Amino acid sequence: MTATIDAAPYTVEEVCERFDPVMGLEVHVELNTATKMFCGCANAFGAEPNTNICPVCLGLPGSLPRLNGTAVESAIKIGLALNCQVRERSGFARKNYFYPDMPKNFQISQYEDPIVFDGYLDVPLDDGTTWRVEIERAHMEEDTGKSLHIGGATGRIHGADHSLLDYNRAGVPLIEIVTKPIVGAGVRAPEVARAYVTALRDVLRGLGVSDVRMDQGSMRCDANVSLKPKDTEAFGTRTETKNVNSLRSVERAVRYEMGRHAGVLLSGGTVTQETRHFDEQSGTTSAGRPKETFADYRFFPEPDLPPLEPSRDWVETLRAGLPERPWERRARIQTDWGLSDEELRDLVNADALDLVADTVDAGAPPEAARSWWVSYLAQQANTAGVTLPELAITPAQVARVVALVADGTLTNKLARQVVDGVLAGEGEPDEVVTGRGLAVVSDESALTAAVDEALAAQPDIAEKIRAGKTKAAGAIVGAVMKATRGQADAARVQELVLERCR
Amino acid sequence: MSDTQRSGAGAASGSELISLDAAELARRIHAREVSSVDVTRAHLERIEAVDGPAESGVHAFLHLDAEGALAAAEAADRAIADGAPASPLAGVPVALKDNLTTTDMPTTAASRILEGWRPPYDATVVARLRAAGLVPLGKTNLDEFAMGSSTENSAFGPSRNPWDLTRIPGGSGGGSSSAVAAGESPLALGSDTGGSIRQPGAVTGTVGVKPTYGTVSRYGLIAFSSSLDQIGPCARSVLDAALLHEVIGGQDANDQTSVSAPLPPVVEAAQAGARGDLSGVRIGIVTEFSGEGYQPGVLGAFTDAVRTLGELGAEVVEVSCPSFTYALPAYYLIAPSEASSNLARFDAMRYGLRVGDDGEHAADEVMSLTREAGFGAEVKRRIMIGTHALSAGSYDALYGKAQKARTLIVRDFTAAFETCDVLISPTTPTTAFPIGERADDPLAMYLADLCTIPSNLAGNAALSVPCGLSADDGLPVGLQIMAPALADDRAYRVAAAYEVARGPGAGPRIPELRALETTR
Numbered sequence A: 001m002t003a004t005i006d007a008a009p010y011t012v013e014e015v016c017e018r019f020d021p022v023m024g025l026e027v028h029v030e031l032n033t034a035t036k037m038f039c040g041c042a043n044a045f046g047a048e049p050n051t052n053i054c055p056v057c058l059g060l061p062g063s064l065p066r067l068n069g070t071a072v073e074s075a076i077k078i079g080l081a082l083n084c085q086v087r088e089r090s091g092f093a094r095k096n097y098f099y100p101d102m103p104k105n106f107q108i109s110q111y112e113d114p115i116v117f118d119g120y121l122d123v124p125l126d127d128g129t130t131w132r133v134e135i136e137r138a139h140m141e142e143d144t145g146k147s148l149h150i151g152g153a154t155g156r157i158h159g160a161d162h163s164l165l166d167y168n169r170a171g172v173p174l175i176e177i178v179t180k181p182i183v184g185a186g187v188r189a190p191e192v193a194r195a196y197v198t199a200l201r202d203v204l205r206g207l208g209v210s211d212v213r214m215d216q217g218s219m220r221c222d223a224n225v226s227l228k229p230k231d232t233e234a235f236g237t238r239t240e241t242k243n244v245n246s247l248r249s250v251e252r253a254v255r256y257e258m259g260r261h262a263g264v265l266l267s268g269g270t271v272t273q274e275t276r277h278f279d280e281q282s283g284t285t286s287a288g289r290p291k292e293t294f295a296d297y298r299f300f301p302e303p304d305l306p307p308l309e310p311s312r313d314w315v316e317t318l319r320a321g322l323p324e325r326p327w328e329r330r331a332r333i334q335t336d337w338g339l340s341d342e343e344l345r346d347l348v349n350a351d352a353l354d355l356v357a358d359t360v361d362a363g364a365p366p367e368a369a370r371s372w373w374v375s376y377l378a379q380q381a382n383t384a385g386v387t388l389p390e391l392a393i394t395p396a397q398v399a400r401v402v403a404l405v406a407d408g409t410l411t412n413k414l415a416r417q418v419v420d421g422v423l424a425g426e427g428e429p430d431e432v433v434t435g436r437g438l439a440v441v442s443d444e445s446a447l448t449a450a451v452d453e454a455l456a457a458q459p460d461i462a463e464k465i466r467a468g469k470t471k472a473a474g475a476i477v478g479a480v481m482k483a484t485r486g487q488a489d490a491a492r493v494q495e496l497v498l499e500r501c502r
Numbered sequence B: 001m002s003d004t005q006r007s008g009a010g011a012a013s014g015s016e017l018i019s020l021d022a023a024e025l026a027r028r029i030h031a032r033e034v035s036s037v038d039v040t041r042a043h044l045e046r047i048e049a050v051d052g053p054a055e056s057g058v059h060a061f062l063h064l065d066a067e068g069a070l071a072a073a074e075a076a077d078r079a080i081a082d083g084a085p086a087s088p089l090a091g092v093p094v095a096l097k098d099n100l101t102t103t104d105m106p107t108t109a110a111s112r113i114l115e116g117w118r119p120p121y122d123a124t125v126v127a128r129l130r131a132a133g134l135v136p137l138g139k140t141n142l143d144e145f146a147m148g149s150s151t152e153n154s155a156f157g158p159s160r161n162p163w164d165l166t167r168i169p170g171g172s173g174g175g176s177s178s179a180v181a182a183g184e185s186p187l188a189l190g191s192d193t194g195g196s197i198r199q200p201g202a203v204t205g206t207v208g209v210k211p212t213y214g215t216v217s218r219y220g221l222i223a224f225s226s227s228l229d230q231i232g233p234c235a236r237s238v239l240d241a242a243l244l245h246e247v248i249g250g251q252d253a254n255d256q257t258s259v260s261a262p263l264p265p266v267v268e269a270a271q272a273g274a275r276g277d278l279s280g281v282r283i284g285i286v287t288e289f290s291g292e293g294y295q296p297g298v299l300g301a302f303t304d305a306v307r308t309l310g311e312l313g314a315e316v317v318e319v320s321c322p323s324f325t326y327a328l329p330a331y332y333l334i335a336p337s338e339a340s341s342n343l344a345r346f347d348a349m350r351y352g353l354r355v356g357d358d359g360e361h362a363a364d365e366v367m368s369l370t371r372e373a374g375f376g377a378e379v380k381r382r383i384m385i386g387t388h389a390l391s392a393g394s395y396d397a398l399y400g401k402a403q404k405a406r407t408l409i410v411r412d413f414t415a416a417f418e419t420c421d422v423l424i425s426p427t428t429p430t431t432a433f434p435i436g437e438r439a440d441d442p443l444a445m446y447l448a449d450l451c452t453i454p455s456n457l458a459g460n461a462a463l464s465v466p467c468g469l470s471a472d473d474g475l476p477v478g479l480q481i482m483a484p485a486l487a488d489d490r491a492y493r494v495a496a497a498y499e500v501a502r503g504p505g506a507g508p509r510i511p512e513l514r515a516l517e518t519t520r
Helices: A012-018 A069-081 A186-207 A247-266 A312-320 A326-337 A341-349 A353-361 A366-384 A395-406 A412-423 A429-436 A444-457 A459-466 A470-483 A490-500 B022-030 B036-050 B066-081 B124-131 B174-181 B198-204 B238-248 B266-273 B296-311 B322-345 B363-374 B377-390 B396-419 B442-449 B453-458 B488-502 B514-519
Strands: A019-030 A093-096 A106-109 A116-124 A130-142 A146-150 A162-166 A173-179 A219-229 A239-244 A275-279 A284-287 B061-064 B093-097 B135-140 B187-192 B207-210 B230-235 B282-286 B315-319 B422-426 B461-469 B476-483
Touching: A012 A019, A012 A186, A012 A247, A019 A186, A019 A247, A069 A116, A069 A130, A069 A173, A069 A186, A069 A312, A093 B322, A106 A130, A116 A186, A116 A326, A130 A186, A186 A219, A186 A247, A186 A326, A219 A247, A239 A247, A247 A275, A247 A284, A326 A341, A326 A353, A326 A366, A341 A353, A341 A366, A353 A366, A353 A395, A366 A395, A366 A412, A395 A412, A395 A429, A412 A429, A444 A459, A444 A470, A444 A490, A459 A470, A470 A490, B022 B036, B022 B066, B022 B238, B036 B061, B036 B066, B036 B093, B036 B135, B061 B174, B066 B135, B093 B124, B093 B174, B124 B135, B124 B238, B135 B174, B174 B187, B174 B198, B174 B230, B187 B207, B187 B238, B198 B207, B198 B461, B198 B476, B207 B238, B207 B488, B230 B238, B238 B266, B238 B461, B238 B488, B266 B488, B282 B396, B296 B315, B296 B422, B296 B461, B296 B476, B296 B488, B315 B396, B322 B377, B322 B396, B322 B442, B322 B453, B377 B396, B396 B422, B396 B453, B422 B488, B461 B488, B476 B488
Parallel strands: A239 A275, B093 B135, B093 B187, B282 B315, B282 B422
Antiparallel strands: A019 A173, A019 A219, A093 A106, A116 A130, A130 A173, A146 A162, A219 A239, A275 A284, B061 B135, B187 B230, B207 B230, B207 B461, B422 B476, B461 B476
8 A cells, every 4th residue: 555546636725626525523422421321330441341231231131221310411511512402302212223242233322303403613723713513413322332353364354253242332321413514614624624523522521521532432533525516506425434533533534535535526436425434544545345235224212211301400500510611711711821822722732721721720820830731741741652631740740840949949950850750650749859859959058068169169260250250150050050969049059159259 | 848737737728729819828828827838839739730741731831940939938938937028928929921031040032032041130020029028930931022812922832721721821921821820820920012911811711900001110021012011910819910010010210111100009999899889980881892803702791791880880881982993003013113123132142042153154144043043933023014114114104103093092092081980891802712723814813902902002001800701602701991091090999899799600710621631
């Protein structure tokens, strides 16, 4: 596989000279409820296979679903945060199809009456403008189990010797959020797609309803893309690209599909309506296994669950308790901290805004908090190959380091060593200071002695200082800092040097 | 327990014990006139005597747990000796339809596809029976997945009607009805989706109750049609049915379709009814349920029952429920539709039968081979009908229309109950028919549920109480009494009053097993 063969034949700019792209984004989010959607089993990622299971999530004969109220609450909160209507009476439906990792061979989902519908999300774009993405609906459903195909080269079902089934994920609550067609974004379509998923992730994270980890599958995006010739109204044939596992991939997948569709259409072909798989390595998509039969899910109302009728009072209580929306919070933070647009965007892009805000909440001045996260800590994260939020240091710990600098216990250089110690797992900042012996030498007599010693060692420089050439003091300060292994306050040393040479 | 203890003063003979009502057995056990172990053993001996062989006996049971039953009986006796019986029915044996999950016995729903399956959990009703100190004897036969009206669809062979072993004991719960009618158990649980408790009750001369939908938990009932299925009691008297009803009823957090309303006071109603006064009660005869297709002997017995109800002081009127004529076709779309989804889980992946797992067949082939071998013809027929009714091109015309008919039936009931306290009809148009007579004619078989289906579609309460023998063949006839949702007590009151007025002479409660005896 080479880049030349796989590259889409047209750039987004070329595509948009002839076509308008239309997108529809479907985002699946696993809720972080303590238990599953319809039973009391733990909803936990990474447990030993088939340990979080019971008759209900295994779909054993005779078992019945029992709805998780927290999942419903999360669904309503998500709807409210996306400016949706909450349906007064909704219900569940069965989506019937066979798959070995689906215990009942039907999925309990919502069909004609999703719990929330008709909303929008104002999505901030890179240039500071906003794009409104209309939300069609968000509905609840249960996740399936996982199949592990053993043997064969690809890990996919074809060529495998046998398959193992893990039902830990079966019954985990999911919310599927579906946009209305996103029309008119033109060359910005890939960016809008990425920005929408980013904004959605931020909203959901702010609500605390999901881990929203695309890398772990707790947030998954399917991107529908089609092209329509500029002078027509009807949408073109769409493809649905799955396996899009990062924010960057959302943008790349849309860009690739736009170019590929244009290539097909401009060479006189027709786009096949199909599911495509995104390949992270090459940044391209490939056709999924063609469906041999027309998928008829035979939806019908789930007879084992009563209709869902959230009371108006409950909905209004949830609405009143919604956290500040991320973009509102950003605007407030920008004003409070006096950040430029660029500074704010850097923070957001570096995933640092929450961390900085939490650090400020823990007592650090905004400027110091911001500076730590975007420079030194960002470098450390980069070196370690992790994201900023994954660094082994908490905002409270950073705030403590800032405080130690402010009260003179640490210099900036020492503070970085304390941070290194925290990252290395040596404990709280104060423990690292003690453990590594990093506190600033603030014993005046010890410092004075060190200054006198340095002056005695370089009498010619001492003489220049006494003659009024205060700039020469730098050499003495350097020597003192060296002698104290950097644990002295350089400014104080400077003062002492001048004092002793008076 | 030794023989000397068993033959102590006041002990009843085994044949007497198996003829007693559950209420009387409970009284004697609690008064320590007889032990639960003795009662249990008498029933186990009766089963031993008449249930087998499968090819010619009553064949009510698919699985018997003598050891477990005797252990439960001993525990009940100990609790009674300690002065702490778990419930009014503690120590009384009970039989369980084999579509209720049990941890200590296999649960098959009479299907090859589940042969030998041992559930890891008890159905809520089973757990409640155990907690109430009842003694589960074993699991009773049924039409596969409760689909049928004769038990001929059981993968393990039909049960036989104790009144005539060449005839069907009704279905799907023919195992439970024949066990109770034959004196193999004083009580049994059934499940009623279209009449599967009431119609077997009618043709075996026993009482069968379909409680209001949502008043008895379905958790652990292998689903046939979730919006219609309801577990209920089978017994030889109205009071016995009420006593069992109160043990199993009430809301269950594991079944979200179970209702929070308090269980209607059915025992109280049965006791009140037994005083024999129905003055002030207005009873409606459903005019649609008579005429062509109804056996004259059945209509005769029904007419006698109507007269008796009038003599008890009830005002009997005729009411028309025109939409009830849609009930049968609507049912045969809704029930198979839900079944096609409920039965999709039987795919050989996790439990039960697995055919073709030889390394040569892919998973979907193993699934197909297993379902081909594991499901019987009627089950396959209903899965196909239901799959078709729900498919994109047919949904509105079939499933959707059936749901509209269901709404009309609910309206007819609502209107009828505005003027009547209860409605009555024959439970089923004919008496027990010969085994094999309708086996190849599904439509004829479906007619057996003609009168019982409306109450499943509407979710209201309905029961069948024996109303004498048909003059043309000497076989039992059932009187169906229907009451509004959550007014099960009304049906019990009327049934108990009728039962007392009818009196004995409705034939032996434990009929002689004539056919069996002649073969010996």
